Amino acid sequence: MKKEIRKQEILVLLYRIFLAYFFYQIARLLFWYFNKDLIKVDSVSEYIKLAYHGIAFDTTAILYVNALFILLSLLPLVINTKKGFQKVLFWIYFITNGVAYGMNFGDFIYYKFSQARLTSAVFQVAEHESNVSQTLMISIGQHPFVFIWYVILMALWVFLYKKIKIEERKPVQLIPYFIFSILTLCITTVLVVGGIRGDFKHSTRPINMVDATRFVANPLQGNVVLNSTFSFFRTLNTNNFKEVHFVDEKYIDENVQPYKVYDRKVENRPNIVIFIVESFGREYSGAFNKEKNIKDYVSYTPFMDSLAGQSLIFPNAFANGRQSIHGMSSVLAGIPSLTDAFTGSPYSNQKIQSIVSVCNDLGYDTSFYHGAPNGSMGFLGFGNILGFKHYFGKTEYNHDEDFDGMWAIWDEPFLQYFAKNVGKKQPFMTTVFTASSHHPFKIPEKYNDKFKKGKIEMHEPIQYTDYAIKKYFETAKKEPWFHNTIFVFTGDHTNQIYYPEYEKAMNRFAVPLIFYSPNPDYQLKGVNPEMAQQTDIYPTLADLIGYNKPIRSWGRSLVSDKDYSSIIVNSDGSTEQFMIGNYIYRFDGKDIVGVYDKADLGLEKNLIKELKTPEVEKGKQTAKAWYQDYMNRVINRKLN
Template sequence: MKDIRLQEIATLAYRIFLAFFFYQIVRFLFWFFNKDLIKIDSVSDYFSLAYHGTAFDSTGILYVNALFILLSLVPIVINTKKYYQKFLFWVYFVMNGIAYGMNFGDFVYYKFSQARLTTAALHVAKHENNLGKVFITSVFEHPFVIFWFLVLMFFWAYLYKKVKINEMKPKNKWIYFSSSIVTLCITAILVVGGIRGDFKHSTRPINLVDANKFVKNPTQANVVLNSTFSFFRTIDTNNFEEVHFVDEQFIHENIHPYKIYLRENVEPKPNIVIFILESFAKEYSGAFNKNTKIKDFVSYTPFFDSLATKSLIATNAFANGRQSIHGMSSVLAGIPSLTDAFTGSPYANQKIQSIVSVTNELGYDTSFFHGAPNGSMGFLGFGNILGFQHYYGKTEYNNDADFDGMWGIWDEPFFQFFAKTLDRKKSPFMATMFSVSSHHPFKVPEKYKGKFKKGPLEIHEPVGYTDYSLKKFFETAEKMPWYSNTIFVFVADHTNQIAYPEYEKAMNRFAVPIMFFSPNPKYNLHGEITEPAQQMDIYPTLADLIGYNKPIRSWGRSLVSADKNYMVVNSDSIQNQFIIGNYIYRFDGKEVTGVFDIADKNLEKNILGKIKSPEIEKGILLCKAWYQDYMNRVINRKLD
């Protein structure tokens, strides 16, 4: 019996079981540190989520331990020797330690991304040269993450060593080798089944979308998932594929991928200045929360609020993505980020019609400003694709005395550089400023310590600083000759930390401010837009205001036109989300999986199949039609 290696098989099973045990512990800790964002009603609900998470744990654990399992069972006679077992120990804990650590990173990362770690993070990280600083800062700010990681890894190693393999030499090598081959074959089948999620040939391997099968609201899917699974499942994935749900005539009549806005005699052409404000969520601004009825609401943006009284504001607007680069593609080119980000796909490098190409065509000078090291966040590369004529970053600023030590030049001095650079340009110009300072690690310049409201969130103080930087920019710009004929746009790239329960709701995690301001009264940029709007609406609105008068490829709409047909689109990285009319739809790329009343911003009561109406049936068809058109245009390079 010894020659069929029962001792080694049992010990291997014990060691793999330990991984499952510790993944359940880290699942609980992940939820505990994010329980304000992920609501679970009862203990039984939590255990249900944890139980269903075992399938996703299996995939992650077996991915990571495939080599360890092979080395544990391969028939090489020396398997039970102490030095070989020590070698296995290090293989096991190096591989598992790295993978396990991903889950601890999500304790903090999730608060900013509202999504589990995926390879999309690599598309951002590859453009950064300050990751070491970011990591060290995060460690000092969140020591509990390292503490729990080390405690659990030591405890894991302790339990691992409690079960040892006694050294033995096979007596009957024919039995030893033949039984080993049988064991390896059976194990391989089990491992493949575990990685796939089941053994049915007819079903696809489980992916992030499948976590939604077991939840009461979509945010709970992040408890079912684990970071190891979500990272490995998105390696080398390209979920861009053509689909066919409807005919092209239906798309032409209902999706309107091309729009034209006719406006007479817009001369001279206005300058355009777009501020994409880092993490500047709707939650932080009083002007955009007048109707939310949040008790004891506090605003951290006094200048922004004052400017809003003289502007056209969209108070029910949403981001079309989750990361900064998604904000850039959504605002400037009207291209959202779905479960897979367009900007990280093989299709990003193509000719794209955008507000950049439109203004280039009209003879504008076009520039992009970002105070970080040139190329950070992928902005330089994507800016070149869009066709910006000039890029101004930390290099062009050329004064490291104003560097914040982490991300880039502080907003106040870089905004002044922005104004002065624009003053040297010939009108008309289109310039985009992507701010830096309202970002982790949430610092303000030393000279402004204590000047801005701190509030309950770390981000409140730097948001106040960015707001102050905007004020100083306008004090400078309004004295310049180009100012009087300029249209200013303000929008956040995405949301960030959350203080109020209203913004913990699944859809409101995408809630951003959108504001248009011009000192020139002829553009009539005043009032409030209360119906749903999105970042993708900015490009067609600007094309309308400057009198482009030609067809534009756009999934958004001009907010200053009579066009009231909207389809707000975004994704929580697991499924795509649409706001159409009176309902919110969740769509996995194949089928609509949920329909929710538009008032149900937390997506708690799925009425799919429970309430039937022509509007819902049409909405389901519109989701599919929009998705079909998106995939067709991205894959077949029809974005120009």
């Protein structure tokens, strides 16, 4: 057999792999188009630069997916050019590439909610849900053009694949055929390994999601450089929980202050009711936007706005995670989620000090309410870890006629059940996680004409949830436990965005934070402009109920005179973000890669090369010290 016979196969193989590159670039363009309101690209040349740098990430993804196809195309099997064998290759190629390519189209829609490219964390969500297929079908129905684009492009891909075929030939000289094939396989293996790693240098680690931000002016543009296939495969079986050492323990004790002590004396301990409101972004609530100077601003939470006027509120509060389960660990246990979520890690099943354990120590009756099927979102399992004495879900509610058909019991009836079911024993500490303000953005049919549609899909269901909370208070006010109760309201994470102010990178984590009590003794009134976060809720409540023992918390009490440092923490899925003093720091697990002025919530101007002041240098050190302490406590099970 002449070398030219294999040369034909190699050239066709290169053409078929090139097609994958071509269609990945189309998917990249469509991803940006569907999310251009969230990811700003100022010019064609800037987009071309992002697309060019994306080739390295496309290479890794394409080679991951096509490794078997490439191997079978080059193996010296003698029958490689036969029609039957080529048909097998065709199906392997399009089944694997079709599935992988579809991942990118899913992100056209869900990037708006997740604010990050698809990762293997999707398994952590899916394993607790029974309606994944139903959710998928509804999403396709609501966004048909995404599916249509996918079908059209896959059809075009098949057409172009079939345009160039391999001519059937039988090898005559087998020894040259095998020698040439083995050499080709060896060279290809080296190229594939280098392509998957993103570099041929042995000393360089394989590229990961963090590397996408090396080439961008704004960290959010890293999501254009990436593709969803890459981010999914790169996060499979990953564990970014690794001990590090940047500073000594004395520095951590003095600057991170992982243990806090509050000495408030409380005789008649208050009840605690925590509302974690699904997808309650700060953008939706007028009480938190009075000083934001947003043109033509409209509030969609009239009741929460009125309640905020009687409460202590924090209009500059942030979530510590991107998913519902992240909100639960942040709010109740003061544990934020970084690049890898704590709740999905091998370390989540350990003894954890939290507002639940603190209340249990003080003799409180503790309970958790969520109207979804028991176990949904992982809440039941994590609730058991935290030590809730009671769990009330869809099973305990036991009225399936109030089920929304997708996620959970509608908020209004479930919150009525919640109001009437608590308080049988006092003092009590309870948490309710609402559900209705969520995709697919539906409300009960009887309210179809009650609320204004707003500018985005989220505006109508958040009004419904606000109304459900109003009705809850009408019922709760009649209960004997109401007067001596502290209520806390926050969102688990943000959702759809309408106003440009909330398109900014840090404002993707902007949630409301409200402390309310009808009892004036707790002095929960006013507007506090300080930076706050979900992890501050646990120490604040521990302080308010008079828990005087040391608490392990990376947050701080927001009502104490004690001067504990404020370190706001969250992650965009590839880097950790710290707000310390006057600056925002971005950390990639090894070093600080960005420094921004605190007012630059869009992370538009990286000052890391310009700023070398003592404050900035200490801020860098403190961010790394915080990360060191977090890893040490999580890995070595020191969260109690």
